[in-house]
Amino acid sequence: MRQPPCGNPRAAIFEQLGIPAEFTPYLTDTILDVDGVDHARLRKLVSRTFTVRRVHELRLRVEAIAADLLDGLPERVDLLAEYAYPLPITVISELVGVPKADRPEWRKWATALVTMNRETIPGAMRDMVAHCRDLIARRRAEPTGDLITGMVAAQEDGAEVLSPAVAHDSADRLTDTEIVTMILTLVLAGHETTAHLVSNGTLALLQHPDQLDRLRRDPSLWPGAVDELMRFCGPVHVTRLRYATEDVELGGVTIHAGDAVQSVLVSSNFDPRVYEDPERLDVTRKPAGRGDGHVGFGHGAHYCLGAALARQEGEVALHALVDRFPALALDGPTEWVPLPGSHRLTALPVRLA
Template identity: 40%
Template sequence: MPPMLRRLNHNMLALDGPDHGRLRTLVHKAFTPSMIERMRDQVQLLTNELLDKVEPHASMDLIADFALPLPLTMIIRILGIPAQDAPMFRRWARRFLAGGASIDRILLIPTMLSFAGYLKKLIKTRLARPGDDLITALAQAREDRDQLSEDEILAMILLLLIAGHETTVNLIGSGILALLEHPDQLARLRSEPELIKPAIEELLRFVCPLVMATERYAREDITLEGVTIPRGELVVAVIGSANRDPRYFEEPDMLDITREKNKHLAFGQGVHYCLGAPLSRMEGQIAIKTLVQRMPDLRLAIPAQQLHWRGNLVMRGLEALPVLF
């Protein structure tokens, strides 16, 4: 990987111990359940506005028109990026996520440079004119206490930008598809909207927006379930598989929005447990509950077999989800 990209990938997910703690502490205050609760009205308002906009057309691409703009707008607001730059940010995020082979990564360099240049300018602006946002807080932490480097700020923003919307898009998009494919569960949620909390947990388990955890390397020889992983070997935890483990989940391939024993791993586990879990849970609950209530005739516009999944090994999500209502 070119050094420039390596630096931007050097985020809290890739660090252990005190370095991980230092970075996580700097941002965790913005994502605590009580901070997120304060955004509930904003999320509801945005959800209503997005649905108001599509309502007269009686059809939409649920990904582009609803599932994507909701979390993207929220993370952009939390970071403090001017609203008019949102489309540019979305394009960047898409490019970063698409890169797989080395050649793709090299082709990413110009995008990375624009991204870094834009953010460096924004950080300067926020230092001169502070706002009530995360970029201001990070920029001030760098200035006042020299707590993080400029590269670390950029890597942090990139991580939050990508982690902060792409996954929640998949929760809402694939979650709605799963409900449309299980009409009994959809009908139950419609008649008992108070089931939204367990329903979102079940959708997180069932559709699993982030299928594979970050790659890890064994620090010492370790034996798990009779398999020895030698020191230095790559380990990839496939969350999507764990979430369907028949040794823990009863009828794992069944969608049951009332499932009680549901300790899924969709947000990971341990010190790297998802920082954004309260935010995406809240966004998912409001988005899906409101959509189901407001659109009683919601249905697929094309046969499910014609839907395309994006070619990404880590995040599983639909390219588009055309629906009628």
């Protein structure tokens, strides 16, 4: 990602939040931010874990996790805290290699980051980085079948993650800092957004009982319904800042080299030139053209690496929930987190029976 002459504005924000400078690269130099060769080599490192085929193989495990969670829910419950969060954090943690005992800490760390709490975010960063470095050391000593072990092995092998031009240059091998950054990115992005897709989607269906009834009568609609929910009430409204590498004209406006650009995904997903009656939730809606039928997972080189997994988790979680509890209903008021660019609930109180 090309930076503007004034430097990285996100780094300045993190400084204001009290995050020590040595920890900001873990948040600013991620696979979500870098472009070109660096992006390609990092994406190649983990892409096989998130292929459609690999995700399909995980489905039975995702279904089992969802069933176990639903078995333990009380009649009145905050569905966000007790179901929507635990399911994706369990799935991504098992894939990456985060032990079960450590997962509650990740929830606390993630909350500190997304709420930008100046009192807790510096400590959360220190603890997360230290935890990830400990996991790397453990996998070096005792390899397993998880993604951290794979990254450690790739680091030692070197050639697996490098472009052909530098494949034998040890200075360009994957570093421990890059592995830590990848762990942070995958675990945080791999559960936070999916949790809010599930909770937002549940609320939307409860507020549109006609659409929920359609899904109950015709379960074959679920895959398309998840994409429609991602369009209609997805948890991410804007992308990261990008910077033009050259002058370009877009929609009659000249964007100059170095200018910052931020895509507003929610505007694209409600564009009346693309969607008929875009304000209406329609679980039978077909994609407009090829692809997902929305840009909730982004587009292009930075298209969400875990889109297939998030889509599957959303489908399994929502389908299992409404099938298990036919009398599912809201059990109190809901509030949205006042966080610009984000669409997430503070809690989702429901009554199951």
